[in-house]
Amino acid sequence: MRVFITGSAGFIGFHLARLLLQQGHTVHGYDGLTDYYDVRLKQRRHALLREFPAFAATEAMLEDAATLQAAARAAQPDVIVHLAAQAGVRYSLENPRAYIDANLVGTFNLLEVARAIKPRHLLMASTSSVYGANPEMPFGEQQKTDWPLTLYAATKKANEAMGHAYAHIHGVPTTMFRFFTVYGPWGRPDMALFKFTKGILEGTPIDIYNHGDMWRDFTYVDDLVRAIRLLIDVVPPAPEQRTPARGWQPIEGDTLSPAAPWRVVNIGNSDKVRLLDFVEAIEAEVGKPAVRNHLPLQTGDVPATWAECSLLQRLTGYRPQTPFRQGVAAFVRWYRDYHGV
Numbered sequence: 482m483r484v485f486i487t488g489s490a491g492f493i494g495f496h497l498a499r500l501l502l503q504q505g506h507t508v509h510g511y512d513g514l515t516d517y518y519d520v521r522l523k524q525r526r527h528a529l530l531r532e533f534p535a536f537a538a539t540e541a542m543l544e545d546a547a548t549l550q551a552a553a554r555a556a557q558p559d560v561i562v563h564l565a566a567q568a569g570v571r572y573s574l575e576n577p578r579a580y581i582d583a584n585l586v587g588t589f590n591l592l593e594v595a596r597a598i599k600p601r602h603l604l605m606a607s608t609s610s611v612y613g614a615n616p617e618m619p620f621g622e623q624q625k626t627d628w629p630l631t632l633y634a635a636t637k638k639a640n641e642a643m644g645h646a647y648a649h650i651h652g653v654p655t656t657m658f659r660f661f662t663v664y665g666p667w668g669r670p671d672m673a674l675f676k677f678t679k680g681i682l683e684g685t686p687i688d689i690y691n692h693g694d695m696w697r698d699f700t701y702v703d704d705l706v707r708a709i710r711l712l713i714d715v716v717p718p719a720p721e722q723r724t725p726a727r728g729w730q731p732i733e734g735d736t737l738s739p740a741a742p743w744r745v746v747n748i749g750n751s752d753k754v755r756l757l758d759f760v761e762a763i764e765a766e767v768g769k770p771a772v773r774n775h776l777p778l779q780t781g782d783v784p785a786t787w788a789e790c791s792l793l794q795r796l797t798g799y800r801p802q803t804p805f806r807q808g809v810a811a812f813v814r815w816y817r818d819y820h821g822v
């Protein structure tokens with residue numbers, strides 16, 4: 482299978498590309514290598530992927546529609562996985578325009594590519610942040626996502642809607658994933674696990690928001706990309722294909738659109754972890770206590786996330802389940818090795 486992955490030098494894109502290459506697939510990566518965080522980390526990820534002969538990459542921005550079209554047409558993908566984005570919850574308060582450019586304009590450009598190429602399946606990243614101020618827990622895909630708390634969440638919600646409209650009009654089967662706080666080796670330096678590990682190792686204070694009284698459904702990156710890999714083969718059928726004669730059976734809790742080959746699926750660990758327990762797990766792994774700087778809840782942050790993942794389980798027979806202490810240990814091992822500390 483030939484797969485076109487946007488965001489291939491990013492945390493999740495790198496892991497997905499590596500998994501697909503290890504399985505013998507051909508991957509064309511597309512990444513703008515923006516300086517949102519240390520570009521060397523992105524270059525190292527791409528360098529590792531380049532060790533596979535079946536990997537090629539175009540280093541350009543999503544906003545560069547002509548380059549994106551040319552790269553995707555040349556790659557002739559069976560499947561497109563769109564992971565490139567301006568990510569991060571709190572940065573969207575500082576630099577909102579980056580989210581409009583990458584997530585709205587960039588995703589529009591990508592949808593135009595899909596419309597032209599008509600891959601077998603288009604899969605695109607959304608986020609648990611779309612549940613925003615929804616008070617119901619755990620978050621199920623059918624629940625309200627009408628109250629985003631940041632522009633980041635709003636752009637991702639818009640991406641879900643844009644994907645739906647294109648799937649309806651142009652018929653490209655589209656799966657949206659809602660990711661829940663993904664962590665693990667090669668992770669993002671702006672995220673809690675990276676910042677906490679660095680601070681504890683260096684003996685500098687770590688900022689703990691809401692005094693640690695926050696909950697996250699931390700999802701280990703290997704589990705996440707395994708789920709994506711399985712979902713690649715679960716192509717949402719068009720409305721006219723949903724008949725018993727075609728072997729289609731309704732699935733409980735499915736989010737299939739009545740008007741398009743489109744569905745949205747949560748990918749989380751289905752386990753909410755208290756932030757202070759997460760910090761303690763990092764301290765235990767590093768073998769040193771943190772210097773804790775307790776701060777109030779940050780604007781735009783949701784106090785808790787918790788995924789309901791039975792749809793993923795029904796569609797793929799799989800659900801993430803790495804215990805957070807195990808995932809934290811794998812990250813700290815990688816961090817020490819990567820930084821030689």
Ligand SMILES: Cc1cn([C@H]2C[C@H](O)[C@@H](COP(=O)(O)OP(=O)(O)O[C@H]3O[C@H](C)C(=O)[C@H](O)[C@H]3O)O2)c(=O)[nH]c1=O
Nearest residue numbers: 568569570608609660661662671672673688689690695
């Ligand atoms: C960076 C940082 C975070 N935190 C807290 C805030 C959260 O309760 C928790 C995890 O934060 P992190 O930034 O690692 O992840 P989320 O805020 O859940 O956001 C992440 O997961 C979602 C789904 C995405 O879609 C975002 O792109 C992704 O960045 O630690 C702190 O207490 N101190 C810190 O310095």
